[in-house]
Amino acid sequence: MTDESARDEIMTATYEALCEHGYTELTTQAIADQTDKSKSLLFYHYDSKDDIISAFFDFLLEHFDERLAASQEVSPVERLAALVDWFLYDPDDDERASFHTAMLELRAQAPYDERFQAHLRRSDDALRAAFEDILRDGLEAGVFRDHDPAETATVLIAALDGARIRQLTMGRDAYLEEVRSGVANVVVADLLVEGESFPERGAVSLEAVDAAAGDDPE
Amino acid sequence: MTDESARDEIMTATYEALCEHGYTELTTQAIADQTDKSKSLLFYHYDSKDDIISAFFDFLLEHFDERLAASQEVSPVERLAALVDWFLYDPDDDERASFHTAMLELRAQAPYDERFQAHLRRSDDALRAAFEDILRDGLEAGVFRDHDPAETATVLIAALDGARIRQLTMGRDAYLEEVRSGVANVVVADLLVEGESFPERGAVSLEAVDAAAGDDPE
């Protein structure tokens, strides 16, 4: 096994261990257990547990960034809806739920670690750019009223991220749906010109968008 | 020392230890160190560390709920502004920052513990009610346009909470200010009737509101 594939395997194992145990109970043993290898091998490929976690952060954001490369093939309104629905994922999707649960724990460590913060800022930049692109495209296409795309993007992201976190931590399944319609009515409704309407939930998916773009979704 | 006051002291010590060390490094020793008592005594008053943390959650939300009892003395617009600014606190306020940092870690544990979730739901109910009260009062008073207060409250809370978390985890001080004006322009602006305007940041504080209401703020 090459070093590259070994490191990949460890990253995947870290992902699985994180989903299974959560960050707080993420031990090197738990990571190794997701592998057919021994615990000490982790330290052959990485210098320390911290090093593993840090690399895992990189690993995550790489994958995340890839996902955001959005398509130009569908209309800005649909792309906006897809992005919103990607955020407000189906609460019954246990895999995504446990991933975001772990991510939340991970993010909760960022205030103690400048490197984490830098990662998250980079990721935030990518996310904002994705929203602003859509909003600007919509302005140009005349489907959005005049507004400040940066400001709208900021509010949207805050609301969607906040909603996701509140849903996870309160375990209130109805919550995401409420936020979805809230965002549609309170934020998006004012954005759309006469005649345009925001698609129903799930009508467009980011995966569909990816597919349209010929991308290889997760 | 009565059992009651001993438990109170432990809760306060837990609060302090949490702010100082964060949840991940919160040890029973760290809690005891905030006390003039010994570590073993913690286990006389509580069954386990988990028990302490669980009780601390109760303790927190009790105090939090008290804080939200809002005044009728000032105008709905001002009360709304106060609540918004309470959320988007001054990033230089280190005490609040370290408290919210610890709270974020604590909340990140909720997905693993139904009891935490129940607490957070209760707290969410109180918070929504506070927002909805203000919005409804504003409707009655004719300062807000017609809208669905529940929906607006949901979006507002999600955005404000999301903003707070993103600011903490990205360490981007400018962020809260951006969200504040974003919320003002994107959400609140559409709410206000002609002639009303949203106060500048810091023009009204929740403490002032509390004081007006004769409350004892934290």
Added chain:
Amino acid sequence: MTDESARDEIMTATYEALCEHGYTELTTQAIADQTDKSKSLLFYHYDSKDDIISAFFDFLLEHFDERLAASQEVSPVERLAALVDWFLYDPDDDERASFHTAMLELRAQAPYDERFQAHLRRSDDALRAAFEDILRDGLEAGVFRDHDPAETATVLIAALDGARIRQLTMGRDAYLEEVRSGVANVVVADLLVEGESFPERGAVSLEAVDAAAGDDPE
């Protein structure tokens, strides 16, 4: 058990473990095994293994210093002989041999640790002073020819220490006896005035000296 007596017990256990395993294989487990307590208790009384070893150094030198307080009751020549014989101990005395073996390992670490060096310097000062006192007393009493006590002490100590180490590391039992007579003939013979003679090996012991002084020997 008081903290004091616990620490004492750990020091004794360290001594025993050191003699049994040597410094290189001195583990916290080995120390704990010389105790009826658990390994983790070591870390309750000391911060780290290094801390234990450092304290053990202090402990040793304290005991060593006590031993050196020599008597005025016997003649300088006899005191000198006693000190020489204390150095060139009976090679069959397994306990002393294993102690000095461990001490040698410990001393071999000193070049890497300034604190050890300081300890050894302090101990060297005490040892030199003990030799010089005897030599000066002998000069005053007219049993030693004129000489430089500091110089003689330096050479004597180097030779005795070197001999002890060479004996230990070569496992040559005859060695100490050779050095004893070598020192007697080469160094001490030139020191004695006509009529004085250096006692045979073992004729005077440091313990006897201690006893004469009413001291409590080890």
Added chain:
Amino acid sequence: MTDESARDEIMTATYEALCEHGYTELTTQAIADQTDKSKSLLFYHYDSKDDIISAFFDFLLEHFDERLAASQEVSPVERLAALVDWFLYDPDDDERASFHTAMLELRAQAPYDERFQAHLRRSDDALRAAFEDILRDGLEAGVFRDHDPAETATVLIAALDGARIRQLTMGRDAYLEEVRSGVANVVVADLLVEGESFPERGAVSLEAVDAAAGDDPE
């Protein structure tokens, strides 16, 4: 690469690793790092780490023995001075210091290993012979008074070795100089016949002696 040259390379690497890390922190990795080969190869050429160290002992003493083959070209007094100064090397010579530091650690292991002891005995024999040769040559040449060369050699070696060790372990730079003059005045002075004098420190070096003998010093 022949087995012979590979083993030589490993011995040299062991020497370098030992000087750099000391015996206690001498790992197989550290040895391999001084090589352009891998760690596993060590185990192809040697059975175990212990085996490497044991072979290294052989290696050292071989080289050491070569060094001692002294010249007949210079006077016995000068040869004695050269040997003394070789022992009491310049404390600022970091390379020799770190070598002797490592050697001290190595020697401290000898009590646990009969093979080491045998090596050291052999080396002691060679060293004694070197001193005795010089002393006997001096007797014959009439520059030394009548004395027992074996006894004098024993004391000299013990004193010089002890001095070197004490200097290393106490970190007292002045020490070697004190011992040098002590040995000159206390031991050597009584050896010289009227009219002979012991050279100043550094006046003759073993390297010069080696060179005169056509040897290739280390």
Added chain:
DNA sequence: GATGAATGAGAGTTCATTCAT
């Protein structure tokens, strides 16, 4: 009520050693 002393389970990490290639 209150504590100092004690412990076991388990954490991250190191390292000599092995083995398939």
Added chain:
DNA sequence: AATGAATGAACTCTCATTCAT
């Protein structure tokens, strides 16, 4: 002859928890 990958045993150290006093 040579190595990268792999491992198990052992290491130091931490911590929630217990218990005699």
